[in-house]
Amino acid sequence: MTQPHEVEILLVEDNPSDAELTLRALKQRNLANQVFVCRDGAEALDFFFGDGSHALREIGVVPKVILLDLKLPKVDGLEVLRRLKEEARTKSIPVVVLTSSREEPDIARAYRLGANSYIVKPVDFEAFARAVSDVGLYWLLLNHPPR
Amino acid sequence: MTRLPWNWSIERKLPLFVTALLLAVVLVMLGAAYREVRSAAIAFASQRVLRSNKAWVSVFERSTTTQQTQLATLVTDQGVRDFVASGGRSGHDWALAAARRIVPDGARNVALELWDSLGHRLLLRGDSALASDPAPLPASDSAVVGPWLMRHDTLMFYQVGVVVRAGPEGRVVGRAVHVARLNVSALQRQILTGIAGGDIALLVGNAGGDPWTDLEKTIPGPPPEARAHPDTTTAASYEHDEVKIGAVTAIPGTPWMFISELSRQQVLAPAQQYLRRISLIAAVIVLAGALGAWWISRRLTTPLNRLTTAAAAIASGDLAQRVDVPGTDELGRLGRSFNAMAGEVQRARSDLESQVVERTQALRETNAELEAFSYSVSHDLRAPLRAIHGFARILLEDHGAKLEPDAKRVLGVIDENTRRMGQLIDDLLSFSRLGRKEVESGRVDMNELVRGVADEVRRAAGERPLDITIGPLPPARGDRDMLRQAVHNLLDNAAKFTRRRAPGQIDVGHRADGAETVYYVKDNGAGFDPRYASKLFGVFQRLHTAEEFEGTGVGLAIVQRIVHRHGGRVWAEGQVEKGATFFFTLRGADA
Numbered sequence: 001m002t003q004p005h006e007v008e009i010l011l012v013e014d015n016p017s018d019a020e021l022t023l024r025a026l027k028q029r030n031l032a033n034q035v036f037v038c039r040d041g042a043e044a045l046d047f048f049f050g051d052g053s054h055a056l057r058e059i060g061v062v063p064k065v066i067l068l069d070l071k072l073p074k075v076d077g078l079e080v081l082r083r084l085k086e087e088a089r090t091k092s093i094p095v096v097v098l099t100s101s102r103e104e105p106d107i108a109r110a111y112r113l114g115a116n117s118y119i120v121k122p123v124d125f126e127a128f129a130r131a132v133s134d135v136g137l138y139w140l141l142l143n144h145p146p147r
Numbered sequence: 148m149t150r151l152p153w154n155w156s157i158e159r160k161l162p163l164f165v166t167a168l169l170l171a172v173v174l175v176m177l178g179a180a181y182r183e184v185r186s187a188a189i190a191f192a193s194q195r196v197l198r199s200n201k202a203w204v205s206v207f208e209r210s211t212t213t214q215q216t217q218l219a220t221l222v223t224d225q226g227v228r229d230f231v232a233s234g235g236r237s238g239h240d241w242a243l244a245a246a247r248r249i250v251p252d253g254a255r256n257v258a259l260e261l262w263d264s265l266g267h268r269l270l271l272r273g274d275s276a277l278a279s280d281p282a283p284l285p286a287s288d289s290a291v292v293g294p295w296l297m298r299h300d301t302l303m304f305y306q307v308g309v310v311v312r313a314g315p316e317g318r319v320v321g322r323a324v325h326v327a328r329l330n331v332s333a334l335q336r337q338i339l340t341g342i343a344g345g346d347i348a349l350l351v352g353n354a355g356g357d358p359w360t361d362l363e364k365t366i367p368g369p370p371p372e373a374r375a376h377p378d379t380t381t382a383a384s385y386e387h388d389e390v391k392i393g394a395v396t397a398i399p400g401t402p403w404m405f406i407s408e409l410s411r412q413q414v415l416a417p418a419q420q421y422l423r424r425i426s427l428i429a430a431v432i433v434l435a436g437a438l439g440a441w442w443i444s445r446r447l448t449t450p451l452n453r454l455t456t457a458a459a460a461i462a463s464g465d466l467a468q469r470v471d472v473p474g475t476d477e478l479g480r481l482g483r484s485f486n487a488m489a490g491e492v493q494r495a496r497s498d499l500e501s502q503v504v505e506r507t508q509a510l511r512e513t514n515a516e517l518e519a520f521s522y523s524v525s526h527d528l529r530a531p532l533r534a535i536h537g538f539a540r541i542l543l544e545d546h547g548a549k550l551e552p553d554a555k556r557v558l559g560v561i562d563e564n565t566r567r568m569g570q571l572i573d574d575l576l577s578f579s580r581l582g583r584k585e586v587e588s589g590r591v592d593m594n595e596l597v598r599g600v601a602d603e604v605r606r607a608a609g610e611r612p613l614d615i616t617i618g619p620l621p622p623a624r625g626d627r628d629m630l631r632q633a634v635h636n637l638l639d640n641a642a643k644f645t646r647r648r649a650p651g652q653i654d655v656g657h658r659a660d661g662a663e664t665v666y667y668v669k670d671n672g673a674g675f676d677p678r679y680a681s682k683l684f685g686v687f688q689r690l691h692t693a694e695e696f697e698g699t700g701v702g703l704a705i706v707q708r709i710v711h712r713h714g715g716r717v718w719a720e721g722q723v724e725k726g727a728t729f730f731f732t733l734r735g736a737d738a
Contacts, residue, residue: 017534024541071527100529102576103521123529123569125537 008034008140010063012044012080013098014072018121022067022098025129031136036063041075044068045083048090062093065139067132068115070099070106078109085114092146096135158448165440166433173429180425184418189392192414193382196394199347199407201379202339207351207398207405210330214307215290215400217249218325221259222311231261231321232313235269246272249325256304256328261311263321273326288312292401294353295329295360303329303360305401331362346413350406354397369393374404384411450478454485466493514583521579528572536565567699574701577632578686581708586626590736593620593666596631597638597655604638612650613642620657621664622736625713630733633709636702637668637729643696644672644727663715664735669728674721683719706731 009031013019019037026032038044044066066084070077077097084090096117097110107118119135122128153160221227226241242261250259250273258273293306306326313320329351340347352359352368354377359368368374373385377397384392393408450472460468469489472482539561547555594617601615615638623630638653645651652671657664675683675690682688684707687700710717710731721727 015530015534017537018530021533021537024537100527100533102573103518104580105518121529121533123533123536123572124566125533125540128533128537 007036007061008064009136010036010038010044010047010066012038012041012066012068012072012077014040014069021125021128022132025132026136028129029133029137031133031140041072041077041080044080045075048084049087064145066093066095067098067135068095070097070101078113081110081113081115094139094143096139156448158444161444162437162440166437169433169436173433177422177426177429181418181422184421185415188414188418192392192409195344196347196382196392196407196409197380199339199349200394200396200405202342203349203407204396204398204405206335206339207403208400211292211307211401214325214327215292218290218307218309218323221245221249222309222323228311228313228320231263231269231311234263242270243272246270258326260324261321262324264319269321294355294402295358297358297365303358303365305329329360336362346409348408350408352404354402354404369406377404447478450482454482457485457489461489461492466496521576524572524576529569532565532568536562539565571699574699578701578705578708581629581705586629586712588624589627591623591625591627591630593623596627597634600631600635600638603635604642608642611646613645613653614650615653615655618656620655620666623664623733624736625733629709629712633706633731636706640702641668641670641672643698645670648672660732662735663732665730665732667728667730669726671726674723674725674727676723677721680719684717
């Protein structure tokens with residue numbers, strides 16, 4: 001579906017329903033074409049640091065923003081965040097935590113690890129769609145990343 | 148303020164008391180002993196001088212009696228009588244021979260005279276210097292002893308005189324006078340003085356005045372008051388150069404007086420020496436007593452001080468503190484009991500501490516579980532709900548045109564309930580989070596806080612007319628964020644239930660109640676049935692249907708939890724359709 005070199009948003013989301021709803025919200029703004037979805041934390045790490053078995057590894061794709069869920073199978077979101085921010089190559093990629101958790105410790109830890117933004121997914125679909133599309137618009141169109 | 152003696156420590160009081168007691172006893176006993184010894188010394192001295200006097204007086208008595216007898220014998224001699232009666236004209240040799248028997252040839256310091264009644268000396272035998280010139284002393288039939296006389300400047304003499312009678316009628320024709328010297332041999336002196344004791348001064352002289360002698364030389368006589376009351380049974384005390392204890396006796400048959408006297412000071416000297424010696428002993432006893440009392444009180448107070456120090460240390464938290472009070476007396480037992488008690492306290496404390504540690508651990512685990520649970524609820528319940536809501540919306544948006552009206556209505560119900568469920572989850576989470584959050588304590592400006600919340604609520608009401616008046620509110624002490632949440636819930640509630648009023652009227656005010664302040668939020672809204680007032684603050688408790696007023700029934704439960712966590716109370720008053728007033732109390736900012 002997505003051409004590797006066009007990846008602009010990396011969505012790390014284990015829940016297929018949430019992934020679909022997110023994609024739908026992005027699609028409404030015509031942002032869905034450059035989205036690549038990882039189903040768990042391990043896959044996300046593989047995307048950046050894998051042994052080369054990953055399809056996109058060799059190309060060295062750098063997405064414009066990473067939408068990261070916290071509660072993930074295998075490797076959880078905070079661990080992924082930590083690894084990304086440790087590595088010089090991936091440190092400057094903006095990471096937006098997109099999660100159901102409103103818990104204060106999660107929020108604090110995410111920011112401490114270098115998250116650029118923390119969004120709580122609303123239950124209400126309209127609110128959710130608005131939040132996701134706003135994030136996409138902001139980071140893809142308004143934000144100016146370093147070259 | 149000076150500390151009074153009864154406030155002193157036992158360590159000072161006990162030795163002081165014992166020393167004072169000892170001192171009093173010793174002083175009383177010293178006084179009594181000294182008085183006894185002194186009176187004994189005086190009594191003994193009195194006895195001595197009396198005994199001495201008795202011996203001496205008998206010596207004098209005997210010697211004058213001999214002379215009196217000799218003289219009486221002389222004047223009964225017929226030849227002597229005739230000689231005197233003849234006026235010395237006849238019988239001179241006879242008379243001289245008779246006189247020689249009394250005054251032998253060569254006798255010194257003695258004289259014998261015969262006088263006629265006309266005052267002419269008829270015969271002088273012995274020392275002419277002793278002649279009784281000019282007139283002899285008056286004489287009677289019995290020989291009379293006269294007073295002491297001073298002759299040869301220093302020697303003391305006395306006269307014994309007797310009348311001479313002659314003729315058939317026994318007419319007085321003259322008198323015989325014997326002048327003799329005070330004659331005490333050195334041996335006599337030595338023996339008699341030795342019997343009474345050498346320190347006794349012996350005086351003899353005229354009862355009426357000078358001259359006096361100490362049996363060796365003439366001396367000034369004792370003062371008249373010493374001579375005033377001669378007494379053979381009692382010694383007198385009088386001033387003679389110094390205070391003397393003396394026996395003063397009139398020698399019978401003479402105008403003489405004999406005195407044996409002792410210096411009172413000398414008599415009392417041994418008593419005084421005795422006093423000095425036992426005073427020294429008493430001082431040693433008092434000193435020893437004071438030291439002993441001090442030692443005992445030290446022995447008593449040292450363990451007490453140790454106990455006090457240890458008790459203070461334990462009171463200030465050092466439970467390992469023990470005391471060292473050896474011995475099996477009361478103090479030793481007290482020390483052991485104290486140590487046992489301290490051990491018990493320490494054991495109880497460490498039990499308690501380990502219990503607290505256990506309980507805290509258990510509590511922490513429970514809290515962690517609860518947190519994990521909340522996390523799960525927060526994350527895992529919301530995701531499916533979002534999916535239900537999201538896909539129901541997608542169904543409606545993408546396939547709405549193909550759906551029958553009833554299907555659309557069902558989708559609307561799904562939409563409505565998932566929204567509500569989401570709200571419930573959010574409210575429930577924030578309610579449970581409140582229980583775990585620390586309450587911070589600070590000064591909270593309630594005016595500013597309520598104004599801020601009121602602005603928010605007004606904005607949320609949009610076009611609807613909403614009149615919120617805020618009276619001046621005193622500051623409170625508490626957690627700003629929590630109080631803001633509580634006030635927000637109350638104002639939000641009031642705004643919700645006044646929706647059907649135009650305008651909606653909300654009053655926020657206060658009244659003082661001791662150290663607390665009662666704040667209230669009053670509205671003119673739908674009110675409630677006062678029978679259910681107690682149910683208002685329960686979780687998920689609602690007095691209105693969701694169709695009338697939306698809500699999850701958690702808002703007031705949150706208000707109650709916040710107020711309770713601040714140590715305050717919360718209650719409500721109201722009537723159906725007549726508005727409601729919610730009260731809550733908080734401590735003042737200065738409390």
